[in-house]
Amino acid sequence: DAGVTQSPTHLIKTRGQQVTLRCSPKSGHDTVSWYQQALGQGPQFIFQYYEEEERQRGNFPDRFSGHQFPNYSSELNVNALLLGDSALYLCASSFGVSNQPQHFGDGTRLSIL
């Protein structure tokens, strides 16, 4: 039973570029949440997708956008990259919008030069 998988594991971009990160949820899960974890900090909630729609959003600018596909996989897109976007981006999946714990992938390490 595969857990949450994220790709790529590492990525290096320059300021102003755009990036797409991908996430496949754990089998049986239909809800995907994205988090940004800066060095030495806890994960910060970006947004959550359920039934292919953005259900809730954290305090992130519109440069951060996402998508969920019919197979429940998800993408996180970031436009006009800034140095401050350098972080570990974590995807978490769960079943429904409920109190079930989220299962996390190992993340994508994004470095902006």
Added chain:
Amino acid sequence: AQSVAQPEDQVNVAEGNPLTVKCTYSVSGNPYLFWYVQYPNRGLQFLLKYITGDNLVKGSYGFEAEFNKSQTSFHLKKPSALVSDSALYFCAVRDGGDDKIIFGKGTRLHILP
């Protein structure tokens, strides 16, 4: 707005001794509380949760946590620490009327042999 505080950046405990990692929270509604652990270069792993019911919650790897409503705390505990427990621990809270989960900044636990 909901928030989580982990007052200790680092906790050092000798192997075999009991350990406590502190967490306090603030929510407007009923709190749903979680503890996660993160090992280097990995995502977060779920340890335990409190939704309702008994104030003492038992979780994975011998960890437990005590919910204290009057003190708005949810401290993580283990009776006898192992060197392998050394990792970064995150407390998280979800307000009952909200979907997003807010994480604390994390506490680094060092178990000394």
